[in-house]
Amino acid sequence: MHDTETELELKSEDLTLKLIEAQYALKDTRAKKNAKSLVVLVSGIELAGKGESVKQLREWVDPRYLRVKADPPHLMNTTTPFWQPYTRFIPAEGQMIILFGNWYSDLLATTLHVSKPFDETLFEAYTQQMQAFEQDLKNNHVDVVKVWFDLSWKSLQKRLDKMDVSEQRWHKLHGLxxxxxxxxxxxxxxxxxxxxxxxxIDCEDEQQRDHLFAEHVLKHLTNLPNHALKVRSKWHQAPVPEVLLQPSTEVLVEEDYKAELKKLTKQVAAALRVEGRKTVIVFEGMDAAGKGGAIKRIVKKLDPREYGIYNISAPEKYELARPYLWRFWNKLLDEENISIFDRSWYGRVLVERVEGFASDVQWKRAYDEINRFEKDLSDTQTVVVKFWLAISKDEQEARFKAREQTPHKRFKITNEDWRNRERWDDYLEAAADMLHRTNTAYAPWYVIATNDKYSARIQILRALLTQLKAE
Structure with missing residues (x-):
């Protein structure tokens, strides 16, 4: 039995009040323990009323705090992760957005329209990846609401019959x-x-359709989470590899270093320029281990327009209000084939773990999130090469003192660097877990453990060549 017009009006007034109250409650969760944001994925049959329902929702809520993003599908390809077109629109805590175009729209459009559509196995693999991505969003305080507006074939044809011819052409959605x-x-x-x-949502009844959609959004707005504070499973600390405890002290003769460097820098530049492939190079390691010097040698024979270097420090306030990986998703640009990270997303399981900036739940969950992120990159023709640079504690102290005494290097040393030495063993344990849990076939770690800068640079260039040639 359908509601009467008067009942629907009363229902709408009540719904408006509840939606606005819920909107402001969501907004007020920013920086609180129950903070979250809301992403609403809207898909469905053409003429079912998606646009009308969203329009009605915007009239019922405070429109200033509801963003709507509508895009035609992006045909999926082998060089772009499915999430890349959308990550910059992931809202901050306390915000909500409706995505008319989304990764499922892209999957359907690609499967139905490309000359070589996805087979059943690949289609299902993509849906599993998308669901895993959504779970990572939810774990990072982003609720994902998914609504399909359905319409029978018979009703669709009737609605098409009533349309003007010019409108029918416009509604030939994405080539369908x-x-x-x-x-x-x-x-x-x-x-x-x-x-x-x-x-x-069965969209035969337009008023019921709009109310069902709004009520579903309201349900998610009012369902504020209690985020997990403890890890359920037991934690097993990985043993610290011997190579991290005792880095090599062998020294490479300067003359041999220069000859090898000249040859390798040319080879690396050529390998990085392979068309149709992107490369992400990650540097982690103890302070003063030589990350900057190694990066300088990698790009020596490259044009500055060919690469981007990202020096990662503590996240900004606006970045803290979004999923942890958000600021890294948005640094991987379509037009940039070579991306080099001096520190990276591994900060969560290194400095944030050691210094207590991330909870146990956050950093212990991060290993799997990072592995999925890197797998998505690898699956879209991006080579991920990761270096951990290890030096001894005595060598670090010597380099710190040398920096303090060198005018053009004094900026590299701070009181914080000296303080971090007190947590040396903690950082070694964190590194051991990181190497153990995120060393994968598609994104392996190369441990460069030597007190000699020349040897380290040559080993890095050779390892980079090895990984690039293996792809």
């Missing part, structure tokens, strides 16, 4: 011919593979 029953059936068959955890 909504008069084509075969395409309609294919779309419905495909979407059933991933919509088990979606709200499916």
């Amino acid at each position: 011919d909504w008069r084509n029953k075969k395409q309609y059936d294919s779309l419905q068959r495909l979407r059933r593979k991933f919509t088990d955890d979606w709200l499916i």
